[in-house]
Amino acid sequence: MVKSQTQRLAAFLSELKGPHGIKSRQDQEAFFERAKRVRTKDYIFPLDIHQPNFSTAYATTMAGWFFILTGASVYFEDLGAMQFPRIAVTFPSFVPSSPFDAGADKFDAVPAGLVFGREGVPGLHFEEQKNLFYPLGDAFNIKAESYLDNYVADARGYLLLTGVEIDWK
Amino acid sequence: MSAISEGIKQKVLDMKEAQRYEKRYDFTRSVVAKKDEAGTLSIPMTTEGPFYMLGYNIMFTKNSSKTTAGGTTINAPFTKLRFRAESDNCAMSNDYVPVELIATPGAEDSSRYGMREFNHLFGKGDRLMIDFDHREPDALAGETYSLEDEKIDIVFTGYLYPDFGNV
Numbered sequence: 001m002v003k004s005q006t007q008r009l010a011a012f013l014s015e016l017k018g019p020h021g022i023k024s025r026q027d028q029e030a031f032f033e034r035a036k037r038v039r040t041k042d043y044i045f046p047l048d049i050h051q052p053n054f055s056t057a058y059a060t061t062m063a064g065w066f067f068i069l070t071g072a073s074v075y076f077e078d079l080g081a082m083q084f085p086r087i088a089v090t091f092p093s094f095v096p097s098s099p100f101d102a103g104a105d106k107f108d109a110v111p112a113g114l115v116f117g118r119e120g121v122p123g124l125h126f127e128e129q130k131n132l133f134y135p136l137g138d139a140f141n142i143k144a145e146s147y148l149d150n151y152v153a154d155a156r157g158y159l160l161l162t163g164v165e166i167d168w169k
Numbered sequence: 170m171s172a173i174s175e176g177i178k179q180k181v182l183d184m185k186e187a188q189r190y191e192k193r194y195d196f197t198r199s200v201v202a203k204k205d206e207a208g209t210l211s212i213p214m215t216t217e218g219p220f221y222m223l224g225y226n227i228m229f230t231k232n233s234s235k236t237t238a239g240g241t242t243i244n245a246p247f248t249k250l251r252f253r254a255e256s257d258n259c260a261m262s263n264d265y266v267p268v269e270l271i272a273t274p275g276a277e278d279s280s281r282y283g284m285r286e287f288n289h290l291f292g293k294g295d296r297l298m299i300d301f302d303h304r305e306p307d308a309l310a311g312e313t314y315s316l317e318d319e320k321i322d323i324v325f326t327g328y329l330y331p332d333f334g335n336v
Contacts (some may be wrong), residue, residue: 006177010177026329028333032290032330035221036290039288040261040286040288040289041261041262041263042261042263042271043262043263043265044263044266044270048307050310059263062259073191073268073270073271075267075270078237078309078312080239120190128285128321138189140255153237153309154238154309154310154311154312155309156306156309158267158270160266160271164288
């Protein structure tokens with residue numbers, strides 16, 4: 001049965017709902033207020049690896065904004081065919097667990113190719129991993145480490161942690 | 170006229186007159202990152218209403234190159250970006266992010282599939298600030314670099330709220 005113009009319009013309008021639909025001004029103001037206070041944020045960690053084949057970088061989340069870690073990406077330049085980076089992320093002095101494990105030994109850190117792997121080495125460029133959920137807090141220290149198996153030369157890498165920050169004011 | 174038709178008419182009038190609706194909007198800009206330069210581009214957003222960014226896509230060229238310690242020459246973009254809104258002056262990343270890390274997975278000059286999800290609200294008449302850094306990186310041992318201008322195309326995708334006013 002061919003729908004009439006009125007029926008098609010009615011179907012279209014019925015799909016306009018939630019934040020995507022016709023709302024009262026009060027509702028839209030509430031939506032914008034929430035949008036102002038909840039936003040995405042990236043934290044970038046440069047991981048230049050020199051001798052003795054590991055690198056450490058720190059960042060502090062924004063003061064006054066609660067940060068929830070929800071995703072991560074990593075990529076390395078300059079990798080040889082048999083070089084495999086390992087990634088560890090920890091939260092010094094607060095949360096005992098971590099998204100990418102860092103044990104007592106550097107080889108406890110997760111192999112980047114297994115966690116993020118899509119293309120493998122060399123020249124890693126990984127898809128974003130989105131199955132993280134770590135409610136941290138504000139002004140929160142994050143420590144990122146990387147180790148390189150089979151070090152033969154310096155390597156440049158980056159770890160990008162992505163999350164949502166929320167203004168509590 | 171039936172009650173249904175009256176309801177539809179009222180909704181359409183509400184959309185037209187009160188402008189309380191939203192529409193999809195692609196906000197696009199091309200940037201040429203000049204070699205050995207760093208700076209900030211200030212780009213006016215639409216004055217039609219607030220823009221709620223849901224994400225972005227980035228394409229870039231790889232005219233620059235580097236020669237590794239092993240003597241292999243490969244193309245690399247070197248460009249780093251940081252976005253922020255002028256109104257809140259809050260950067261969307263704590264530092265410059267290499268364009269490769271937030272842009273098209275895959276080969277140079279390829280189109281991106283999907284969208285990098287990233288939520289940020291821009292008020293009506295706000296300005297998008299793009300900080301870029303296209304200078305030679307600190308050299309790794311044995312590496313040399315050759316920088317050229319790079320063209321970067323960005324599409325910011327989201328919802329536009331016409332005539333809502335300044336949020």
